Amino acid sequence: MSRRRSTSSSHIHTNQNPCVNYQNDPNIRSTSEIYKQAYQSLMNIECHHVGTHQNTASMNSPIRRPYSSSENDVSELEDFEHDPNTKTIQKNPLELSGYRKASAKCSSNECDLLLFVKNSYSFSILYDEKNWPQSILDLTYTRPSTLSIPPQLSLIIKNVSLSIDFADFTNEIKASYPNVRNVIRMKHKNQLNIKLVKLEFSEPGQRDEILNRGKIFVHFLTYDVEGYLAPARVLICSKCMGLGHFRKQCKQTQDTCKKCGQTYDDVNNHTSTCTHLQCIHCQGNHMSNDMKCPKVKQFRADLTKFLLSPAIQANRQRNYLNLNSTNFPPLNSAQRHTTFNHNPNSNHWSPNTGSTNSIINKIDTLVNSMNQVNVMLDKMVNKNHELDQFMKDKKINDEIISKTNRQINQ
Structure with a gap:
C-alpha cells in the first residue's frame, strides 16, 4: 500500500535497511508516534534527548536535513505529537510493519513513502482519507488518487448470470453493503465476461461476515461466495x-x-x-x-x-473417508447363509461362502435368458418393419391396379 509524501524542507537520507519495523517498540502506541518514528528513521535522526539532532552525513552534505543550531530549539518531531491535525487519528489502532522510500521519480526536496501494514484493518484506516491529517510536521503531502484494494479485502461471488443487468446488480450490493467500494465482473484471458464477480471492501468487517456465512443475498437470490486469491506475481x-x-x-x-x-x-x-x-x-x-x-x-x-497445494491438500483430508472395522462392523449371520467378512487390509467386503457360486450361476443364467429375449425382440422388430414395408408396397400396387381398371373401363 503506497502513500506519497511530498516534503518541502530537504532531500531524504537513504536508509540502508529498506524495511524498518516499528511495532517492536512498546513505546509506539498511536498513529502519531508511528509517523514520528517513520519520519525520524527517514531523516536518520536520533532524538533520545530533546533538541539533539544526530546525522551521519557531513554538515555541508546536500542530503543532510537543515536544522536550527539552537540547543533549546524544539524539534519538528516533537511538534508532530502536538499537531492538532494528527490527533484526529490517534485513536485508530494502526499497525505498521515497515516502510520503503524512494526519490527517483520525485522533485527536489521530495520523496515517495511506501507503508507496509500488518493487517487489513490497518489498511482500511489508511484507505479512508478522513483518517489522514492535513499536514505532517507542517509539511504537505499527497496520496495516490486511486488506491488498489488488496486481496485480503476482496471476495468472489460465484455463478452470477451473464444476462442480468449488472448496473442494478452493483447498485443493489452497494445499497445492502455500504463498505463495498468496487463490484467487478471478472473476465477470462480472451477478455470475455465470466460468471464470477469480485467485490472489494474498504474495511474487513462486512467481508469477513459474508465469508463466514458463505452466502450473499442480492435481488432475492442467494449466491455462494469464497475468498479472492490474487494471481501469483513472478519476481524477475x-x-x-x-x-x-x-x-x-x-x-x-x-x-x-x-x-x-x-x-x-x-x-x-x-x-x-x-x-x-x-x-x-x-x-x-x-x-x-x-x-x-x-x-x-x-x-x-x-x-x-x-500456493494452492495446502488448500487442496486440506480439502482432500476433509473429503477422505477412512473405513475401519469399528465404524463398519461385519453383519451377523443369524438368518442368512451368505455372510461377508471385512478384510482389514482393504477397503472392500469379500465373500467367503460356497453359496455365492450358485447365486453367480443363477445370475449368469438370467443374463443369458435376457440376451435371448433381446435377440427375439430384435427379430420381431425386423419382421414388423418388413410387414410395414409390404403393406406400403401393396397399397401402391392396389392404387396402380385401380387406376388401370378405370382406364380400361373408359
Missing part, C-alpha cells in the same frame, strides 16, 4: 534476469542485458545500443523480463499450484 531479478529473487539477493557480479542476455560491466551503456533480442530463459525473440515468455508463464503456473 533486474541484475541477472533470473526468476524468483530480487536484485539485492542476486549473487551475480555483472549485470545481464535484458535484450540480448549477455553480461556486461556497464549494462546501461550497452543497452542503449543493443538491438539483438534473445530471451535467456527460452531463447525466444523477446526481452528476458517479458511476462509473456513461455518459461515465465510456466514458472507462474508452478508457483500458483504450490
Whole structure:
C-alpha cells in the first residue's frame, strides 16, 4: 500500500535497511508516534534527548536535513505529537510493519513513502482519507488518487448470470453493503465476461461476515461466495534476469542485458545500443523480463499450484473417508447363509461362502435368458418393419391396379 509524501524542507537520507519495523517498540502506541518514528528513521535522526539532532552525513552534505543550531530549539518531531491535525487519528489502532522510500521519480526536496501494514484493518484506516491529517510536521503531502484494494479485502461471488443487468446488480450490493467500494465482473484471458464477480471492501468487517456465512443475498437470490486469491506475481531479478529473487539477493557480479542476455560491466551503456533480442530463459525473440515468455508463464503456473497445494491438500483430508472395522462392523449371520467378512487390509467386503457360486450361476443364467429375449425382440422388430414395408408396397400396387381398371373401363 503506497502513500506519497511530498516534503518541502530537504532531500531524504537513504536508509540502508529498506524495511524498518516499528511495532517492536512498546513505546509506539498511536498513529502519531508511528509517523514520528517513520519520519525520524527517514531523516536518520536520533532524538533520545530533546533538541539533539544526530546525522551521519557531513554538515555541508546536500542530503543532510537543515536544522536550527539552537540547543533549546524544539524539534519538528516533537511538534508532530502536538499537531492538532494528527490527533484526529490517534485513536485508530494502526499497525505498521515497515516502510520503503524512494526519490527517483520525485522533485527536489521530495520523496515517495511506501507503508507496509500488518493487517487489513490497518489498511482500511489508511484507505479512508478522513483518517489522514492535513499536514505532517507542517509539511504537505499527497496520496495516490486511486488506491488498489488488496486481496485480503476482496471476495468472489460465484455463478452470477451473464444476462442480468449488472448496473442494478452493483447498485443493489452497494445499497445492502455500504463498505463495498468496487463490484467487478471478472473476465477470462480472451477478455470475455465470466460468471464470477469480485467485490472489494474498504474495511474487513462486512467481508469477513459474508465469508463466514458463505452466502450473499442480492435481488432475492442467494449466491455462494469464497475468498479472492490474487494471481501469483513472478519476481524477475533486474541484475541477472533470473526468476524468483530480487536484485539485492542476486549473487551475480555483472549485470545481464535484458535484450540480448549477455553480461556486461556497464549494462546501461550497452543497452542503449543493443538491438539483438534473445530471451535467456527460452531463447525466444523477446526481452528476458517479458511476462509473456513461455518459461515465465510456466514458472507462474508452478508457483500458483504450490500456493494452492495446502488448500487442496486440506480439502482432500476433509473429503477422505477412512473405513475401519469399528465404524463398519461385519453383519451377523443369524438368518442368512451368505455372510461377508471385512478384510482389514482393504477397503472392500469379500465373500467367503460356497453359496455365492450358485447365486453367480443363477445370475449368469438370467443374463443369458435376457440376451435371448433381446435377440427375439430384435427379430420381431425386423419382421414388423418388413410387414410395414409390404403393406406400403401393396397399397401402391392396389392404387396402380385401380387406376388401370378405370382406364380400361373408359
